[in-house]
Amino acid sequence: AAGAFVPTLCAHPSIPARATCRICLVELETDHGVKEVVGPASATDARRVTKLVPVTKLVPACVTPVKEGCRIHTHSPDVLSNVRFVLQLLRAKHPNTCQTCDADGNCTFQDLLYRYQVEDVAPPGVRRTFTHHHEWDGGASIAAASDSQGPMPSEEDPFNAITFDPDKCVKCGRCVAICQRIQGVGAIGFVGRGVDEHVSTTRGLPLDRTKCIECGQCAAVCPTGAMRERHELFQVIDALEDQSRVKVAAVAPSVRVAMSEEFGLPPGRVSMGQIVAGLKLLGFDYVFDTNFSADLTIMEEGTELLSRLRKDPGAGPLPMFTSCCPGWINLVEKNYPELIPHLSSCKSPQGMMGALIKNVWAPRLERDPADVVSVSVMPCTAKKGEAHRPADRGATYSSKIDGPVPNNDYVLTTREIGRLFRLRKIALPALDAQVPDDPLGESTGAAVLFGATGGVMEAALRTAYELASGGQELPKMEMSDIRGLQGVKSSRVCIPNPDGKGPGAVVRVGVVHGTAETRALLERMKLGDPAAQFDFVEVMACRGGCIGGGGQSKSDDALVLQKRMAHVYNLDEKSELRKSHDNPSIQKLYESELGRPGSARSHALLHTHYSD
């Protein structure tokens, strides 16, 4: 805050400080000084002069509270020699693979080596040894799944969206801290002692066989390229060269508010229109907007909620939980299978978009689904896993190839697409905006709300209220009770009866984000806490919702979520249409293809099931 640079590898605004890396040691002057003789040496000499020299000690800055008047040296010889020594030790064990590393140019460790000019000289006694693969990461399944140049994993292969390269790990512990303390999952931890200490899973199991929910928070805070999303970028680069196929991209709500960060700018400086223009320059033939299918999700999910509230025959139980966050779905399937009937049966907007592209849009173009490559651009690592779910992957049949084709062929994170833009020297902030393509490109302000915690709920209520009340509008479109970064938010909405008579129905809604907060809320719900009884609950596995997704740009700005969120609300406010059911392209889709929300055709295309 005072403007003095203090290096760190382990500290991050999303995680409590832990003083693990010891790079942030600074010299703190203590209250006691010592007298140093500056005049004649003889103690009996009357001319003897002494001065009080402060005593200093090296302390880790990240866990040392400052006090009024305290004096700290951040660049003294002792401090600099400590920083260089720690960096040298880490450098000596780090591979020379920066050229092909994901984090190149966006790596805290690389920046520090450069800043402190730490050369590749192993100190005496330290040998450059590489572990290459720990069994939990380098088991055949994960290696195959993570090999960007190799074949796609088959349906039977275990899949996990996260991969780990222990050689690049600087043991800062950010990934472990966020997985354990913020996400409350604890899929990874430190094992071993001393020089053998390393990050691992329980019993070294592959990640897909642990409690990992693929949220990617570990990758989002990793200061190097050790923990990262499974690459699909190189497969997309190949697909873009394939002239025989139609290339289609769809962009998630929250990608548009964070994309500018990939170009070193604050959130919100690149528009969706500029992303569309950039994707066209990359070679995509069509660019759609996942906001369109977010509007569609609201139509289906709102209808499902009303059916459950009415207790229609065959309707699922209350409370109903949202189903668009794949990290949350993974959490339920792995830890709370008893909640599966409570999950909305709606596919996520990504799932709906892929199903429409391959089953409705491609036939209209008279193209076989296998001729279309659909690429989903997401702020989320778990979306990669979602695209591999059998219900999403195996539902579409091609006349050209044996077996099903995926609805979403590839999922790229915000970081991956940012890298591709930079690789192709496409400067998004300088491009003229273009509109997404019809008909899967039109959307409302309600859809963009999906990107922030509370947004799915707010969008759903704008529509459900109007459908159930016979066309009456919500008294206030902005639901301030369920906005913001508080862990658990709640509200009560009274939906008037269509005939205007009687008290109407009260719907109790809850919103939670971050997996540790979610687990705590589920516990309270189970114990019958009266403040935690709801009819409809929105859950997002990452803090802030998708704006804080594990595939978003890495950021060490403590206010980044607030900034991204402000842009989400701003985009909604500026929209001409702010309710999903007002989207003309959605209305046409129901007229021409789906009939009505919840129809058999809707169920076949847009709904899914879960497994324990």
Ligand code: HC1
């Ligand atoms: Fe999300 Fe969603 S809001 S889950 O965070 O329902 O990833 O942005 O795309 O699918 O729409 C993510 C975001 C996203 C879906 C939508």
Ligand code: SF4
């Ligand atoms: Fe933990 Fe999420 Fe990383 Fe899995 S993806 S190890 S759950 S932080």
